[in-house]
Amino acid sequence: MTLNPTAPSPSSRRRPVAVPALLAALALTAACSNSSGGSGGGGGTAQTLTGDCAKYQPYAGHSGTTVTMFASILSPESDNLEKSWAEFSKCTGIKISYEGSNDFESQLPVRVAGGNAPDFAIIPQPGLLAQMVKSGKVVKPPAQTVTNQDKWSPVWKTYGSVDGTFYAAPMSANMKSLVWYSPKTFAAAGYEVPKTWADLMALSDRIAKAGGPKPWCGGIASGTATGWPATDWLEEVVLGTYGGDVYDQWVGHQVKFSDQKITTAMQTVADWMLNPAWVNGGYGDVKSIATTTFQDAGAPILTGKCAMLQQASFYEAQWPKGTKVAPDGDVFAFHLPAVNPAIANPVEGGGEFLAAFSGRPEVQAVQNYLSSSDWASSRVRTASGWVSANQGVDKSLYTDPIDKLSAEALTDPSATFRFDASDMMPAAIGSGQEWKSLTAWFAEGQSVQKVAGDIDAAWPK
Amino acid sequence: MTGRHRNPVRKSFSSPLASAFVIAMTVLWTAPTLGLLVTSLRPKQDVTTDGWWNALIHPDFGLGNYHAVLFEGGSGGSTGLMPFLVNSLAISIPATLFPLVLAAMAAYALAWVRFRGSDAVFFTVFALQVVPLQMALIPLLRLFSSGAHLGSLTLIPAVDLKGSYAPVWLAHTMFAMPLAVFLLHNFIAQLPRDLMEAAVVDGASHFKIFRSIVLPLCAPALASFAIFQFLWVWNDLLVALTFAGGTPEVAPMTVRLAQQAGSLGGRWELLTAGAFLSIIVPLIVFFSLQRYFVRGLLAGSVKG
Secondary structure, three states, rough: OOOEEEEEEEHHHHHHHHHHHHHHHHHHHHHHHHHHOOOOOOOOOOOOOOOHHHHHHHHOHHHHHHHEEOOOOOOHHHHHHOOOHHHHHHOOEEEEEEEEEOOOHHHHHHHHOOOOOOEEEEEEHHHHHHHHHHHHOOEEEHHHHHHHHHHHOOHHHHHHHEEEEEEEEEEEEEOEEEEEEEHHHHHHHOOOOOOOOHHHHHHHHHHHHOOOOEEEOOEEEEOOOOOHHHHHHHHHHHHHHHHHHHHHHHHHHOOOOOHHHHHHHHHHHHHOOOOOOOOOOOOOOOHHHOOEEEOOOOOOOOOEEEEEEEEEEEHHHHHOOOOOEOOOOOEEEEEOOOOOOOOOOEEEEEEEEEOOOOOOHHHHHHHHHHHHHHHHHHHHHOOOOOOOOOOOOOOHHHHHHHHHHHHHHHOOOOOOEEOOHHHHOOOOHHHHHHHHHHHHEEEEEEOHHHHHHHHHHHHOO | OOOOOOOOHHHHHHHHHHHHHHHHHHHHHHHHHHHHHHHOOOOHHHHHHHOOHHHHOOOOOOOOOHHHHHHHHOOOOOOHHHHHHHHHHHHHHHHHHHHHHHHHHHHHHHHHHOOOHHHHHHHHHHHHHHHHHHHHHHHHHHHHHHOOEOOOOEEEOOOOOOOOOHHHHHHHHHHHHHHHEEEEEEEEHHHOOOHHHHHHHHHHHHHHHHHHHHHOOOOHHHHHHHHHHHHHHOOOOOHHHHOOOOOOOOOOHHHHHHHHHOOOOOHHHHHHHHHHHHHHHHHHHHHHHHHHOOOOOOOOOOOO
């Protein structure tokens, strides 16, 4: 049927009017957001900061500007970050607009590719940093940031570099080579904190034979990231058995998973965390490691059903409120000894790097500040739960014993520090096949050869 | 009316066995929501150590989680969930109304206004449904941030919409249009032809027909689409996160809920409370509009 158009009645004019109105509204919104995002007034002219603000003089001259920052750190940890630069913002007039998201890893590439990159991103994985640098949007840091980097041990500079060019300065460091235990239980049973791997194994055997709690507990379930704690166990053993060179070759796949060195390391892990007599305190058999969440893994230590848990320094946040974390408290941690006593002080850990996507002067000022010892000290002073490997941070600022322990190990010049291997390997392995295969290792009891073979087979060609 | 007792379908649905089955299904279907409610009322220690059903035997309930979700500051030193709930409304309502209005007009035009290529236009719009939303995110974001250019010719200028609701509205409207046009077109095309002809004979314009006849008659279709679209936008995380970002000025409640679990996902007792709060608004929308699902507005509209 055809309805013939009839002469327009007065009411039919409404629609054409509505469209321009909508466009005007859009244009208005656009205009508003333009002015707030721009450089604003007040900046540029020489500005002298006095009193408490005098120390921020090098960063002055950009008052009224805003920089945006995107990261994976969420509240409450992010609140402490914002507090740590509050004084800087107040004195210099540079506002730092912080946004945290637990979809950071997937959102950042989308925003960068969509032309909507933040001024800063705090990137915890060197692999993601490399991907961002390859997009061509990461801006090289100013000279002062590069100079500030000298306060960190040189290995950190390589983790913030892509193809030999330094892009992102580290902001934080965390230590994974820790074993959580209950000092009270240890004291009551007469156990001593082991200093060598042999001592640790002997102690585990002794606890197991005593018939009380099992020596170890563990949990590798973590939603879609299930398996990551198991990668840490393997990394600790590889680093502690062969040292940094083999570890680096393993990360680069010059040493394969099926290489005898790595399968031997896997066997060491099997004798330790897949040992039916030793695990899984408070939860059940070896298989229960795959179904226990990493957050819950340490709970049996408090109830006396498990003696030890290998987990990173950030596990401290998982203990229930009121748990005393101290050398004489409910729980504490010791440095996991090297498997091979010839490897001095191996430390496996992670960190977060500050990458800039803009070269605006206020962005560079913030970048310089956040790479300085002053900021690192400010953050450490704000609250516990943050460790910097910056040599310029006074160790006495650490109020938390675990932070202090981590900081001492991370800044120890004799330490062999290596970044978490699974964060360095290609994503298909480090956050894919390795998680899957190691989970199957625990859950289905697959052989070391099969697990290693599966991971090698999935390595991107 | 057809005879109620002679209708075998109706009879089989009202048998005691069927009723028992329906009740069983309802209980089964509601159990997770009950679990959510129970968990949201329990202290963290209980949540992490045993299942929610145990709380029915040893009740230890409190509103602590709700207090934490609503009032404890979070990232950006904000004041809990409240501003995000307001953002959610500010995003959901326009993002429901825009596609509804545009699609109703487009559907009417495609169904009742004959013009060259109307079928082709309709099929193109229909076919656009196969484009997955995820695939269009980056191109759309790029369009907003840098515009569209053909060589040196600017087709669409770059609009700086950062930090406003506009990109989220636009994105949701675009993603909703194909399905909305398709649904409403099918409904509007089936309106009785006599009505339209009568209106034309009486001298009504297209706009008059659209406003006085089509809109009232397709209210059930509009309402059901509005419910779908509202629920979709209300529950959406991906589009909001991509186009609005996570700042308290524009981010909806879903973004906040995702942040609430903390960096290490350790605070999921808060998630349950937040999730329960977020259910309330969609429930209000559903119950206030659901009668449109069952009301047959068309019955007798021609005969009368």
